[in-house]
Amino acid sequence: MQRNRGNKLDKLGIGLLAGMLLPLFIFVIVYLVNDSSLTFSDYIKSLWIIHVLLKVGSLCIFANLAIFWGFLHLKYEKAARGVLAATLLYAFVVLISRAI
Numbered sequence: 001m002q003r004n005r006g007n008k009l010d011k012l013g014i015g016l017l018a019g020m021l022l023p024l025f026i027f028v029i030v031y032l033v034n035d036s037s038l039t040f041s042d043y044i045k046s047l048w049i050i051h052v053l054l055k056v057g058s059l060c061i062f063a064n065l066a067i068f069w070g071f072l073h074l075k076y077e078k079a080a081r082g083v084l085a086a087t088l089l090y091a092f093v094v095l096i097s098r099a100i
Contacts, residue, residue, distance in 0.1 A: 007076065009079060010071075010075075010077070010078045010079050011078055011079060011082070012078050012079070012082040015067075015076070015078065015079035015080060015081060015082020015083040015084075015085070015086070016082035016083070016085055016086050017082070018067050018079070018082070018083060018086075019064050019084070019087055020086045020089070020090075022063045022064060022067060023057070023061045023063055024060075026060040026063050027057060027060045028040075030056065054094055057094070058090075064086065067083055068080055068083045071083060
């Protein structure tokens, strides 16, 4: 079985970047969809005050599942590892934030 050596997208950094940016993009979309007159920073502060910021953020991370499976389907194992690493970093941040 030959590996995909010539593919420039099958890199750990590509997967890490995609895995870090997609949940942030989804979070911004959630902010824009909410009919709110709050600024983005006030929106984040209000979510923190009512203790739902981590919950909303955790739900945004589920989008990584789609790109993870997409990379695996394309046989981009290194990129899929990057998405997994990004997801684990987000999980670590959530665990630390809950301890504070």
